[in-house]
Amino acid sequence: MTSSPARRSRSSGRITLHDVARAAGVSPITVSRALRGERSVGHALVARVKDAAAQLGYVPDPAARALASSRSSHVAVLLPMLSNQLFVELFEAVHRTFGPAGYQTLIGVTHYDPHEEEQLLRDQLMHRPAGLLVTGFDRRDETRQLIAASGVPVVHVMETSPAAGVYSVGFSQQRAGHALTHHLLQRGRRRIAFAAAQLDPRTLQRADGYRACMREAGLYDAALEWLRPEPSSLALGGEMFAQLMQRKQPPDAIFFCNDDLAQGALLAALQLGIKVPSQVAVAGFNDLPGSEQMLPRLTSVRTPRVEIGKQAARMLLRLMRGEHVETPCLDLGYELMLRDST
Amino acid sequence: MTSSPARRSRSSGRITLHDVARAAGVSPITVSRALRGERSVGHALVARVKDAAAQLGYVPDPAARALASSRSSHVAVLLPMLSNQLFVELFEAVHRTFGPAGYQTLIGVTHYDPHEEEQLLRDQLMHRPAGLLVTGFDRRDETRQLIAASGVPVVHVMETSPAAGVYSVGFSQQRAGHALTHHLLQRGRRRIAFAAAQLDPRTLQRADGYRACMREAGLYDAALEWLRPEPSSLALGGEMFAQLMQRKQPPDAIFFCNDDLAQGALLAALQLGIKVPSQVAVAGFNDLPGSEQMLPRLTSVRTPRVEIGKQAARMLLRLMRGEHVETPCLDLGYELMLRDST
DNA sequence: CTGAAAGCGCTTACAG
DNA sequence: CTGAAAGCGCTTACAG
Numbered sequence: 260m261t262s263s264p265a266r267r268s269r270s271s272g273r274i275t276l277h278d279v280a281r282a283a284g285v286s287p288i289t290v291s292r293a294l295r296g297e298r299s300v301g302h303a304l305v306a307r308v309k310d311a312a313a314q315l316g317y318v319p320d321p322a323a324r325a326l327a328s329s330r331s332s333h334v335a336v337l338l339p340m341l342s343n344q345l346f347v348e349l350f351e352a353v354h355r356t357f358g359p360a361g362y363q364t365l366i367g368v369t370h371y372d373p374h375e376e377e378q379l380l381r382d383q384l385m386h387r388p389a390g391l392l393v394t395g396f397d398r399r400d401e402t403r404q405l406i407a408a409s410g411v412p413v414v415h416v417m418e419t420s421p422a423a424g425v426y427s428v429g430f431s432q433q434r435a436g437h438a439l440t441h442h443l444l445q446r447g448r449r450r451i452a453f454a455a456a457q458l459d460p461r462t463l464q465r466a467d468g469y470r471a472c473m474r475e476a477g478l479y480d481a482a483l484e485w486l487r488p489e490p491s492s493l494a495l496g497g498e499m500f501a502q503l504m505q506r507k508q509p510p511d512a513i514f515f516c517n518d519d520l521a522q523g524a525l526l527a528a529l530q531l532g533i534k535v536p537s538q539v540a541v542a543g544f545n546d547l548p549g550s551e552q553m554l555p556r557l558t559s560v561r562t563p564r565v566e567i568g569k570q571a572a573r574m575l576l577r578l579m580r581g582e583h584v585e586t587p588c589l590d591l592g593y594e595l596m597l598r599d600s601t
Numbered sequence: 602m603t604s605s606p607a608r609r610s611r612s613s614g615r616i617t618l619h620d621v622a623r624a625a626g627v628s629p630i631t632v633s634r635a636l637r638g639e640r641s642v643g644h645a646l647v648a649r650v651k652d653a654a655a656q657l658g659y660v661p662d663p664a665a666r667a668l669a670s671s672r673s674s675h676v677a678v679l680l681p682m683l684s685n686q687l688f689v690e691l692f693e694a695v696h697r698t699f700g701p702a703g704y705q706t707l708i709g710v711t712h713y714d715p716h717e718e719e720q721l722l723r724d725q726l727m728h729r730p731a732g733l734l735v736t737g738f739d740r741r742d743e744t745r746q747l748i749a750a751s752g753v754p755v756v757h758v759m760e761t762s763p764a765a766g767v768y769s770v771g772f773s774q775q776r777a778g779h780a781l782t783h784h785l786l787q788r789g790r791r792r793i794a795f796a797a798a799q800l801d802p803r804t805l806q807r808a809d810g811y812r813a814c815m816r817e818a819g820l821y822d823a824a825l826e827w828l829r830p831e832p833s834s835l836a837l838g839g840e841m842f843a844q845l846m847q848r849k850q851p852p853d854a855i856f857f858c859n860d861d862l863a864q865g866a867l868l869a870a871l872q873l874g875i876k877v878p879s880q881v882a883v884a885g886f887n888d889l890p891g892s893e894q895m896l897p898r899l900t901s902v903r904t905p906r907v908e909i910g911k912q913a914a915r916m917l918l919r920l921m922r923g924e925h926v927e928t929p930c931l932d933l934g935y936e937l938m939l940r941d942s943t
Numbered sequence: 944c945t946g947a948a949a950g951c952g953c954t955t956a957c958a959g
Numbered sequence: 960c961t962g963a964a965a966g967c968g969c970t971t972a973c974a975g
Contacts, residue, residue, distance in 0.1 A: 271671050275952055286962050291954065299960060318727045322673065323952035325664035326967045341689045342890070351683060351710065363707055363728065368693065385660045386705065493894040522891070529871065529896050548684070549864070549891070552835040554871050617968055628946050633970065641944060665968035668951050 436468025778810025
């Protein structure tokens with residue numbers, strides 16, 4: 260029971276690996292290994308060490324661990340925007356998966372701005388995250404190089420890429436856009452407009468799907484496409500709807516690139532006395548909260564963001580452990596939610 | 602130009618304080634002090650050191666810093682739920698304030714669960730955050746002690762408390778609830794219902810305000826209060842509205858504790874053919890996105906979550922630096938948004 | 944105002 | 960399968 264020598268002490272009184280080692284009667288390295296679950300430690304020892312650690316209420320110090328191993332216990336997630344409920348759900352799924360695995364989830368919001376993304380990335384990378392989750396593939400070359408140079412494993416979410424050495428979990432935005440347009444055509448619509456905001460890469464991929472489908476049907480008309488760069492919102496959706504319906508040749512269906520626009524359109528229709536779907540069909544994308552409560556209930560495309568978050572986090576966890584990933588390009592599909600507005 | 606000795610090296614090739622020191626011709630401690638802005642270093646030296654650091658592209662290692670100083674460069678924020686846009690806006694404001702100050706913001710979502718909150722807190726505290734932001738005051742005694750024992754400075758958001766040694770930024774939920782009820786009374790309403798979900802402390806404080814106001818008017822009737830424990834949502838709001846209006850003596854106004862409930866109610870009214878506000882007035886709380894687009898536009902109480910986030914982060918920053926805080930209990934008020942639904 | 948020494952609590956790399 | 964030594968990159972506490 261010799262107490263520590265009377266040297267000038269900076270000790271925080273914290274219980275350390277050494278305390279556990281002394282209690283268990285082994286060396287600190289063995290404790291370190293036992294607690295991290297390295298296979299090389301004997302069963303009996305592992306049990307004894309874990310007991311001692313629990314007894315003492317030992318909590319490892321992440322900073323010391325990070326310094327010694329030069330790998331931290333947090334994961335960085337870069338998302339475009341939290342005002343879109345889609346990304347909130349994605350984040351929560353990621354967070355729920357990393358938490359129990361012992362990782363903290365750091366969030367960065369890029370606001371769809373490539374420069375902001377790069378700045379955030381620099382900040383994050385300086386903290387040496389154990390892994391990185393980013394949205395999509397569209398970023399500056401410098402940002403890409405920054406990531407590559409860091410050596411931090413990355414998984415991309417929301418889109419997929421079959422490229423070698425690239426890890427992604429998402430679905431085909433293009434095909435989903437195509438499918439929704441196809442549904443509208445099947446309902447007998449001909450003058451189908453595509454109304455979009457924000458114009459991020461995934462929105463443009465949906466536009467591609469729409470275009471391809473309309474061309475296949477011989478019905479493509481550039482005048483029916485309306486792309487607005489500002490963020491999407493209920494108010495903007497209402498405004499776009501009103502203007503589209505005021506045209507000399509109004510559309511008989513409108514495919515909004517996001518549900519908030521479509522919800523705003525439905526509210527505007529109510530106000531303007533325009534009947535949906537008899538006069539014009541309205542469809543959205545993402546199936547966000549509220550779409551099922553709209554009047555009429557909004558047809559949309561359900562995107563599997565929760566599953567994407569979960570699977571992407573799991574994939575990243577494997578990469579971080581240096582394990583093999585069976586399916587580096589994971590397509591989780593989408594689901595057409597056909598409701599009353601089409 | 603002596604290269605490092607041929608000892609077994611674990612060096613990550615990283616540029617360290619020592620490299621900067623050598624380049625600037627000073628000792629590492631001086632570099633450390635100069636870069637952290639300690640006053641004791643001479644002007645000329647600071648400039649020389651900063652130059653050298655910039656030249657070399659030096660980036661401090663947060664893990665090493667945390668280990669040596671036993672204080673980290675991140676701040677933990679505990680929020681009840683991200684599906685409520687209110688907290689997303691609050692979080693973004695906090696994040697925007699801490700980022701430039703050199704702190705990472707770690708988020709924890711409690712889902713209004715005291716046990717989950719305590720678990721999150723243990724996780725966070727083990728990482729020794731430099732500061733802590735928590736929502737409200739309602740938590741288990743053990744959780745409270747955990748925080749106190751950690752010595753980490755804390756600021757509470759959304760509610761205020763004048764207690765000594767307690768730091769808070771928010772507004773009076775009670776007064777806001779009272780004010781909205783008062784507005785409904787002024788509009789000539791008498792049978793004013795209070796419909797709530799989730800039943801978190803702040804919702805109950807709003808209920809208190811409602812009750813006090815109704816009692817003052819001699820109109821309080823317990824039958825007009827409906828408290829449901831499940832999370833609030835558009836769907837639940839619609840359901841509660843329909844049931845309230847089916848009663849033998851329906852209310853002539855309904856105060857929903859949150860805008861999503863009220864928005865759901867407005868949509869249900871449209872569907873049921875119930876006129877708002879002529880037949881029944883509907884009001885919400887928080888003034889969330891979409892309320893202004895509703896039909897009719899929804900009366901609500903605008904809560905200053907962005908300002909709360911910003912001011913709370915600033916207050917915490919001062920506490921973290923050991924500076925004096927002028928106003929430990931900061932009331933930022935609220936604003937009645939009177940629109941067409943009342 | 945500047946510095947040499949020691950230490951923060953862990954893990955890596957080398958042995959046996 | 961277990962351990963003694965060294966080191967990760969910084970800051971604290973003590974001197975001058």
